[in-house]
Amino acid sequence: MRDYLILKLQGPMQSWGEHTFEGKRPSGNFPTRSALLGLLGACLGIRRNEAGRLQQLADSIVFAVRKEERFRIRHDGRKTSLPIIKATDYHTVRDAREDYSGLKSHETIQTWREYLFDAAYTVAVWNTDVATMSLVELEQAVKSPHFTPYLGRRSCPLSRPLFETSFSAANACAALRMIPSDGGVIYSEEPGETRTIRLRDVPLVRQPRQFASRNVHVYGGDDVSE
Amino acid sequence: MKNFINFHILISHSPSCLNRDDMNMQKSAIFGGERRVRVSSQSLKRAIRKSDYYRQHLGEASVRTKKLDELVAIMNDRLAGRYDAELVKKTVALLAGKESSVGVATEGDAVAPWAIEEVAWFCEQVKRALAQGQDEKALGKLLKNETAAMRQALASGVDIALAGRMATSGLMSELGKVDGALAVAHVLTTHSVDADIDWFTAVDDLQELGSGHLDTQEFSSGVFYRYASLNVKQLQENLGNAPREKALEIGAHLLHMLATIVPSAKQQSFAAHNLADLALVSFSDIPVSLANAFEKPVRSVNGSGFKEPSIAELHNYWQQIHTGYGLSERCGEFILGQSSVPEGITRKSTIEELKTWVMNNGEG
Numbered sequence: 130m131r132d133y134l135i136l137k138l139q140g141p142m143q144s145w146g147e148h149t150f151e152g153k154r155p156s157g158n159f160p161t162r163s164a165l166l167g168l169l170g171a172c173l174g175i176r177r178n179e180a181g182r183l184q185q186l187a188d189s190i191v192f193a194v195r196k197e198e199r200f201r202i203r204h205d206g207r208k209t210s211l212p213i214i215k216a217t218d219y220h221t222v223r224d225a226r227e228d229y230s231g232l233k234s235h236e237t238i239q240t241w242r243e244y245l246f247d248a249a250y251t252v253a254v255w256n257t258d259v260a261t262m263s264l265v266e267l268e269q270a271v272k273s274p275h276f277t278p279y280l281g282r283r284s285c286p287l288s289r290p291l292f293e294t295s296f297s298a299a300n301a302c303a304a305l306r307m308i309p310s311d312g313g314v315i316y317s318e319e320p321g322e323t324r325t326i327r328l329r330d331v332p333l334v335r336q337p338r339q340f341a342s343r344n345v346h347v348y349g350g351d352d353v354s355e
Numbered sequence: 356m357k358n359f360i361n362f363h364i365l366i367s368h369s370p371s372c373l374n375r376d377d378m379n380m381q382k383s384a385i386f387g388g389e390r391r392v393r394v395s396s397q398s399l400k401r402a403i404r405k406s407d408y409y410r411q412h413l414g415e416a417s418v419r420t421k422k423l424d425e426l427v428a429i430m431n432d433r434l435a436g437r438y439d440a441e442l443v444k445k446t447v448a449l450l451a452g453k454e455s456s457v458g459v460a461t462e463g464d465a466v467a468p469w470a471i472e473e474v475a476w477f478c479e480q481v482k483r484a485l486a487q488g489q490d491e492k493a494l495g496k497l498l499k500n501e502t503a504a505m506r507q508a509l510a511s512g513v514d515i516a517l518a519g520r521m522a523t524s525g526l527m528s529e530l531g532k533v534d535g536a537l538a539v540a541h542v543l544t545t546h547s548v549d550a551d552i553d554w555f556t557a558v559d560d561l562q563e564l565g566s567g568h569l570d571t572q573e574f575s576s577g578v579f580y581r582y583a584s585l586n587v588k589q590l591q592e593n594l595g596n597a598p599r600e601k602a603l604e605i606g607a608h609l610l611h612m613l614a615t616i617v618p619s620a621k622q623q624s625f626a627a628h629n630l631a632d633l634a635l636v637s638f639s640d641i642p643v644s645l646a647n648a649f650e651k652p653v654r655s656v657n658g659s660g661f662k663e664p665s666i667a668e669l670h671n672y673w674q675q676i677h678t679g680y681g682l683s684e685r686c687g688e689f690i691l692g693q694s695s696v697p698e699g700i701t702r703k704s705t706i707e708e709l710k711t712w713v714m715n716n717g718e719g
Contacts, residue, residue: 141647142384199369216385218375218395246384246386274642284395284397284538284540286642287541287641288538288643291641
C-alpha cells in the first residue's frame with residue numbers, strides 16, 4: 130500500500146502546452162508532466178528561478194492522470210457523450226516577434242492558441258523512493274496555494290478546488306478507481322502490462338524550455354495517438 | 356488572512372460583437388456541449404487597462420512596446436527635467452540589452468511593458484553608478500540585491516504588478532520578471548447562443564442604383580459570466596511589499612472595472628454599453644471560478660430571459676460549492692433590483708458600498 134494525493138482539474142477551458150514557438154501554441158490532450166510540476170510548484174510558492182526546489186519537487190513525485198469520460202443527459206433523457214473539444218483561439222499580438230530567429234520584424238503577429246473545452250482530469254500523485262517533499266506538504270499547498278494555480282494558462286481558472294482526497298491504495302490505477310467516474314483512459318508513470326507511449330515533457334530545470342522524454346503507460350481506451 | 360479575492364460578475368449585453376476571430380465571427384467556446392459566445396481575457400484586460408477609470412485610479416498604464424527608439428523618445432519626454440536624455444537612453448539600453456541609435460529602427464527582443472517611474476528608478480541607479488565610476492557589470496550585480504527597492508518603483512505602474520512581465524533581455528531578464536497578481540478568465544455566456552448574421556449594405560451616395568458595399572456581420576446578445584482572481588500577497592510583493600490596504604484598494608478598483616468596462620470592438624455599430632447586473636466578491640484561500648454554474652446552459656423559461664435564471668443558477672451553485680467543499684470565505688454581493696441573496700453573502704445596495712467592503716478586508 131502506498132499513499133496517494135488525488136487532485137481534480139476542472140474548468141471550462143484548459144490548455145496543456147506542447148512544444149512551440151510563439152505563433153502556434155498547441156495543447157496536448159491531457160496535462161503534461163511539466164504542467165503538473167508547474168501547477169504544484171505554484172501552490173508551494175516555488176519561484177521560476179529556484180532551480181534547487183524545482184528539482185527537489187520533480188524528484189519527489191510521480192503522476193497518473195485520468196482523462197475523464199463525460200456524458201450529458203439530453204432533454205429527452207438520452208445519455209450522450211460529452212467529448213473534449215480542441216479549438217484554436219486566434220489572436221493578434223502587436224509588436225511581437227514571430228519566431229526565435231529575431232530576423233524578421235512584424236508590426237503585428239498572428240498567434241493560434243489551442244484550448245480544450247469540456248475537459249476534466251483526475252490526477253493521482255505519489256512520492257518516489259527518494260522524495261524530499263511529502264504529500265502532506267503538497268496537500269497543504271493545494272488547499273491554500275501561494276501563487277495562483279491555473280489550468281495551463283493564466284486565463285483558465287479552476288472551477289473547483291484542486292484537492293479531492295488522500296488515501297492509501299495498492300497502486301495508482303487502483304487509487305484512481307476509488308474516485309467515482311464515468312470512466313476514461315489513464316496515463317500513468319507507473320509501468321504495468323499495458324501500452325507505452327513516449328512523451329517529451331520532462332522539464333530540464335536548469336535548462337529552461339528544454340525537455341527530456343519519459344515513458345507514459347496507457348491504461349484503457351483504444352486510441353494511443355496522444 | 357484570506358489571500359485571494361475572487362470576482363464573479365454577471366453582465367448582460369444587448370446585441371453586440373465584442374470580440375472576433377480570424378474569420379470575423381464572434382469568438383466562441385463549447386461548454387457543456389453547447390456553443391457559447393466568448394470574450395477573451397486579453398480583450399477584457401486591454402479594455403480595462405486602457406480605460407479612463409484605470410488612468411484616474413490606478414495611474415498611467417505602462418507602455419508595451421519593443422520599439423526602443425520610440426520608447427526612449429517617450430521616456431525622455433516624460434522624464435524631462437529629471438534626467439538628461441543621454442542618461443535615459445543609456446538606461447533603456449542597459450535594461451533592454453540593446454542600444455538605440457538615431458535614425459535606425461531599433462527593436463527589443465519582445466514586447467515588454469515599460470513603466471515610467473520604473474525607468475526613472477533605474478536612471479537614478481545608473482546615475483549613481485556613473486558618479487562612482489562603476490561599470491555596467493558592477494551595476495548589474497549591485498542591482499540584483501535591490502529587487503525590493505525596484506519593485507517599489509513599480510508602485511506607480513500598477514499595471515506590471517497586476518499583469519506581470521516576462522522579460523528576456525538585458526538587465527530586465529534578471530531583474531524585471533514579474534509574475535502578475537491578477538488572473539482573468541475568458542468571459543463566457545451562461546447560455547448557448549446561435550449565430551445571428553446581419554446582412555448589410557453600405558449606400559454610396561454618389562451611386563444611383565444598388566449599394567457600394569455588401570457584407571455580413573455576426574452578432575448576438577447574451578448574459579456573460581466574468582471571473583477574475585487577485586492574489587493579494589503577490590500584489591503586495593510586486594509593489595515592493597506594499598501594505599495589504601494598498602492591495603485591497605486596488606482590488607476595489609478592479610471590482611469597479613470588471614463591473615463596468617466593456618471592450619470597444621464594434622461599439623460604434625452596437626453600443627452595447629451595459630453595466631453588470633451582479634457582482635459577487637469572495638475573500639478565499641483558493642481561487643475558484645463559479646463557471647460550472649452554467650455548465651448546463653441556462654434556458655429561458657416562459658419568456659424569463661436569461662438574466663434572472665442566470666442569477667438564480669449562480670446563487671444555487673455558490674451554495675453547493677461553498678458547503679460541498681467547506682470553503683471558508685467571506686462573501687459580499689451587489690445585485691441590481693429586488694432579487695434576494697443566499698445566506699452567508701453580505702448584500703450591498705450599491706457598487707460603491709461593495710467597494711468599501713472590499714477595502715475593509717471583506718468586513719462591515
